[in-house]
Amino acid sequence: MTNEKQFSDLEQNRIDKLLRLREQGMEPYPARSERTHTNLEAIADFEKTEKDENSEPVKATLVGRIRSMRPMGKLVFTHIEDGSGTIQLFIRANDVGVEQLDLLKKEFDLGDFIQASGDLFRTRTGEVSLRTDSFLMLSKAITPLPAAKDEEVDGEIIRHAGLTDPETRYRQRYADLAVNPEIRKIFQIRANVNRAIREFMDGNGFLEVETPILQPIYGGAAARPFITHHNQLKQDLYLRISFELYLKRLMVGGFERVYEIGRDFRNEGVDRTHNPEFTQIEFYMAYADYNQVMDFTEKLLAFTAEKVLGTTELTYQGKNFDFGKPWRRIELKEGLVELAGINIDDFPEAESLAKAMKEKGLKVDPKSPRGKLIDDLIGEFLEPTFIEPTFLYNYPRDISPLAKNLPGDPQIVERFEGFMGGFELLNAFTELNDPIDQEARFLEMGRAFASDSDDDFHPMDEDYLNAMKYGMPPNGGFGMGIDRLVMLFADQANIREVILFPHLRTREE
RNA sequence: GGGCGUGUAGCUCAAUGGCAGAGCAGUGGCCUUUUAAGCCAUUGGUUGAGGGUUCGAGUCCCCCCACGCUCACCA
CATH class of the missing domain: 3.30.930.10 (Bira Bifunctional Protein; Domain 2)
Incomplete structure (x- = not known):
């Protein structure tokens, strides 16, 4: 963390944001967080009370990683993801103030962990969302997660340009898990x-x-x-x-x-x-x-x-x-007769069995004992058919x-x-x-x-x-x-x- | 270990041996019900590493590295 050359431009960019957040009094790595509901609990609670017109609005403080952000002037939609699932935040200048909204738009990125408080409602398009009146940074991400965008078509999620390279997925499994919830x-x-x-x-x-x-x-x-x-x-x-x-x-x-x-x-x-x-x-x-x-x-x-x-x-x-x-239960000897066309009883010695296998076109290690040859036959003729x-x-x-x-x-x-x-x-x-x-x-x-x-x-x-x-x-x-x-x-x-x-x-x- | 294939921007991918590109992400704007949001502008490259051929190499050749598929190995 001492050598600035180890940060890419994209990372340096986020470090600058982190420092600006701190200057403006928002700690990018606070020690504590609060949460009243998991994201799915919040949605469930809201849906329970929704039918009753006399019920109070459900208030909640939610946490999660920012998975998408759609700023539209004085209004920002984001989806945040916690261990239970994702929920949409609806963050308006009217509710949080213009300065806070600017802070969100300028200094918060995909991958950051955020805490948001407000009450739940249903947007015009019908999605249960949190009308946010205050929010905090919980953890600033310095390295951008591989960009992934999900599109829902008929209930099926289509991921656009996520992380798919197998080498990166296995070497950086944390990124794979973070970006590919499935x-x-x-x-x-x-x-x-x-x-x-x-x-x-x-x-x-x-x-x-x-x-x-x-x-x-x-x-x-x-x-x-x-x-x-x-x-x-x-x-x-x-x-x-x-x-x-x-x-x-x-x-x-x-x-x-x-x-x-x-x-x-x-x-x-x-x-x-x-x-x-x-x-x-x-x-x-x-x-x-x-x-x-x-x-x-x-x-x-x-x-x-x-x-x-x-x-x-x-x-x-x-x-x-x-x-x-x-x-299915198959006796080995009978299975070989049926699927390999070889009755091992006819070949009591490794030599004769090896000869029979060569005639079937199999490669045979001349040093193999008889049992090993039989095992080879299993691998060749039986195992692949045992679906x-x-x-x-x-x-x-x-x-x-x-x-x-x-x-x-x-x-x-x-x-x-x-x-x-x-x-x-x-x-x-x-x-x-x-x-x-x-x-x-x-x-x-x-x-x-x-x-x-x-x-x-x-x-x-x-x-x-x-x-x-x-x-x-x-x-x-x-x-x-x-x-x-x-x-x-x-x-x-x-x-x-x-x-x-x-x-x-x-x-x- | 053998064979085949892949390696280009943060991610997903283009580029007959002839100026290294796109979408997304990023950056600067506009935008108060969006959901791959949209629109305008824009940054970003040691083309896995090294060597060679060529006027010129992401592209052809050699060598190395990593990964994938496959074969071998694995009672």
């Missing part, structure tokens, strides 16, 4: 989703817990971690990639139903369904298997939809869904090291994933609680990925095995991406739209 609705939905899920979980006897984000060993998913360092302990730590192994330690500890809602961090590619940090809910339910978790999932999503949207039906990217109906809510169940063992075997088939585990809108929304399984088998799985994974790359995908978590050796009740576990769920409820195609401050590369200079 963006704020997405985050209202997000908050409502979280609240609904908590309400459902709490109502079903789950305990909400918090487990470490900084972990000495990461696990519970196949993802590369972010690494950080604790100075005093002289120890590298990982930001968690899942909550799974800690939450299941709590099963050992005697909690029968636990859940956590929090942030996971995965050091991987960014695209429209992946952000490096994202929010998950995981829960673990003792004495349940994956079939019960499937049923529970349907109830959870139906409840959440009802709470957030007021109905179980929703529209996503032009398609309609109903969370009130049971999800309707769909459970895909019975996954290959070698890509599911924490899931329990399906009795009678050593290659298959009791695991399902939930898809919707063409992307994966959730993942769940009957949890492996046999410590001997678990250790074998860790070793298998270590071998499977040892040749894969320099990345150490699956560090052995000895302490987790120790916990399991004390005895873990049979349980079903579940993880779901909250961001992706919010995408569905807010009808957004890109995960960044549902994250307030999505990560962008830092700009040089």
Whole structure:
């Protein structure tokens, strides 16, 4: 604030206004404000009394950011916006005096916060407005907000030349939110989703817990971690990639139903369904298997939809869904026969399966284990077709090291994933609680990925095995991406739209 | 990381290799029921950064940066 060169001409202009306001005795950043009604309360109060001819005029002191200003000589119309909505101020020289009106016209700008007092009435065109008899500056904006003008045509708001550049919108989300009120609705939905899920979980006897984000060993998913360092302990730590192994330690500890809602961090590619940090809910339910978790999932999503949207039906990217109906359930092997034309039972080895996939024109990594190839087939042939809510169940063992075997088939585990809108929304399984088998799985994974790359995908978590050796009740576990769920409820195609401050590369200079 | 695309005034966008423009915002006026208010006048540019070709580059070439879409990666 000391170097004047950091202000543009437009900003310097407003700083001059700010100084003039102060000279004339109006503090541009007063410590206190008053308000008797929110804007929408004021309109509602007025409409209540309007029908009664004997009622006194409704007096109000309102606050908000100036969103439009239409000066017409000795009369100014402005719209101000507070958290509840917008209302029109009707400010006349007759009511506030010529000097005050000049002050308003000369020193107040779009983006400033104003406080106005007066009484409510209806203008000739029928809009409830505040006939202002006094006003104050509450906060002077120095940088002009990106100019946006709204036009209402048949109840629909058309925005002219607002802020649309995605880079600016994400980098300066504050400006995006300030100028595009509908963006704020997405985050209202997000908050409502979280609240609904908590309400459902709490109502079903789950305990909400918090487990470490900084972990000495990461696990519970196949993802590369972010690494950080604790100075005093002289120890590298990982930001968690899942909550799974800690939450299941709590099963050992005697909690029968636990859940956590929090942030996971995965050091991987960014695209429209992946952000490096994202929010998950995981829960673990003792004495349940994956079939019960499937049923529970349907109830959870139906409840959440009802709470957030007021109905179980929703529209996503032009398609309609109903969370009130049971999800499609497709057995993985059968789904692949049907949609990929490959019966994986015919290809018991990675080599033969890879060959069959190449014949279908797929690119195949020669080092991939069989389970990875099957996962590739899912991504290629199944996932994009799963627009309707769909459970895909019975996954290959070698890509599911924490899931329990399906009795009678050593290659298959009791695991399902939930898809919707063409992307994966959730993942769940009957949890492996046999410590001997678990250790074998860790070793298998270590071998499977040892040749894969320099990345150490699956560090052995000895302490987790120790916990399991004390005895873990049979349980079903579940993880779901909250961001992706919010995408569905807010009808957004890109995960960044549902994250307030999505990560962008830092700009040089 | 690969491919394709974008980057011009505060915002949204124009400009065959030939004077860098418009609308809105801003500034100065007029205007006492407007709502994309209107009318008159007017300011505002290192065309993302750097290099090259050319008499002349926003435009063509090279390199870099950022963003978008997409592919790869992501159990």
